[in-house]
Amino acid sequence: MAPHEAGHGDTPALPDALPIPVVDNHAHLDIARGDAPAMAIADAVTKAASVGVDRIIQIGCDLEAAQWTVDNLDAYPALLGGVALHPNEVPRLRDEGGLEQAWATIERLSAHPRIRVIGETGLDYFRTGPEGVEVQQESLRWHIDLAKRTGKALQIHDREAHDDVLRILAEEGAPEKTVLHCFSGDINMARACVEAGYFLSFAGTVTFKSAGALRDALAIVPLDRVLVETDAPYLTPMPWRGSTNASYLIPHTVRAMATVLNVAVPTLCSALSENSERVYGPW
Ligand SMILES: [Zn+2]
16 A cells, blocks of 8 residues: 555545635435445535535435435535436346336436436446446437436446447437536547537546546646546545545545646636536526
8 A cells, every 4th residue: 555545444634625616516425335324414515615615416326316315405505416327227227127117207306406417327338238238328318318308417427438428429419518427538538528518527536646548638628618526435536545535535636637737726626616507507
């Protein structure tokens, strides 16, 4: 273990606060990691706000989590929400004969005025094998249509499926506000997304030593298209990789991004805040 690398049992220290508050564009406050229970929502929100992360998009991407998201939004003004069926959920729901009904439930939950995101939907060819491809694509198309019908932003999960994600978005006609969550493409993919008018949301992975290609991709993204997220409890930024992630750790990611983009931290913070409100509307 490197001197600054944390183990699962460690609780990361509070980073220095950001000079201008930003939005965590994608977190799963309902999900626990390892043996520890998920942090209480009030603690997660308060701790994040103390370091300049004063707004969070809570993503519920299975039926239970989507209901949890809607149930908790109104108690926490810092939260807006997203609902969808994660691509890795979809083959199982189809096998059980419950996919159509699950879509109907997501559509009903998405009507809540503080649900501003349809997501995360998309394609995951890493965790789902070839037998799941067709139904994932069908579900992605369904979510694209829902985002357009409701006027909400779309958040895309793309794992080892870059070409098909871009193709299906183009075929369907992407929603006006489309976000590539946890962007994982290379510089060519980033260019294609910028050209198509999409937003690119970067997670703690951009701080990893091995992520040179991802940093090269970030470097060409215009400031008015860039977003930041945790994907908490996963993808904890350096120097806390290996610990449980939470919104209060985003300052590490933001500072690393400012270096890559060659802009001052306050300049990037303003852009991240403005872009988020442009995509999701006011909190
Ligand atoms: Zn996620």
